[in-house]
Amino acid sequence: MNSTLTTAHSINEQTMSSREIAEITEKRHDHVIRDIRNIFDQLEIEPTQFWGGYRDAKGETRGCFNLNRFYTELLITGYDVRRRAAVIDRWMLLEEQVAHPRFRRRTPKPYVQPYIPKSS
Template sequence: MSSREIAELTGKRHDHVMRDTRKMLVELHGEEALPKFGGSYTGQDNTARPCFNLPKRESLILVSGYDVHMRAAIIDRWQLLEDRRSPEAMLNDKSVLRALLLENVEKVIALETRVASDAPKVAFADQVSAAPDAISISQAAKTLGTGRTRLAAFLRQKGWLTRTNEPYQDKINSGLLDVKIGSWEHPEKGLQRSVTALVTGKGLAKLHQLFTAH
């Protein structure tokens, strides 16, 4: 409760309430440990003026030295403030119910919008997770709606593939790519190793995000 409201309820001058509040806080806490109850308000001349914003305990202690009518006014005001925050009072207040209903409707609309926007991503991830094996870059490109050459260039640019289209080890370790090791007979060089990069389900889901953003 602000010192201005206390002044209005008790009929005392605000500067007198401020004086009484300072004295009370010094007596309660001492000069070195005063709590930070200070605030400000805009006066009629549009200038900032000081006030106090007191919790219930300090408000009641302050008015304990006032006459019974002043104390009753402050206690009644605190009772009203607390009743407004109680569930029973809120259920009986139509304006509060309307505000709560509007707030929940807005949350539901926002959630439905997010679910709708995420649905294609979720469906894509589910489809990829269901794939039993890793797929070739050509198959991945077809799934992503692009060409193999373009996807391979994109993977090299992003640091997934080397210049010879072999997967980097960190991408294999992270489960984004895999390899198929094969061999073939060169007419002059003899037996040669072949490394074919494969895109895993996890990698395809990640590529879907990166490639779409690109």
């Protein structure tokens, strides 16, 4: 197993949750979770270091993954171009906010149009 792939992400490292990825890509959260688990299985990585939780609308605790940029990009390479573009756009906004915290946009303006599935 490659140690560079198994190093836990640092506390100060930016992450994106599997919930946010699901929302941006308009995929079901359980499908995003499945895709992430598949990646970690193939790379023989212990996923618990990326596991977190959140409270849903009912106040119940639910699980999610918190991925750094590397694993987020690894995940989205299996998605279609519009979904990849939407997630990359979100990362660019996050990085811009860290680089220039005083100049945060009030309303994020995407570089690409949000993903809209074509109806058959």
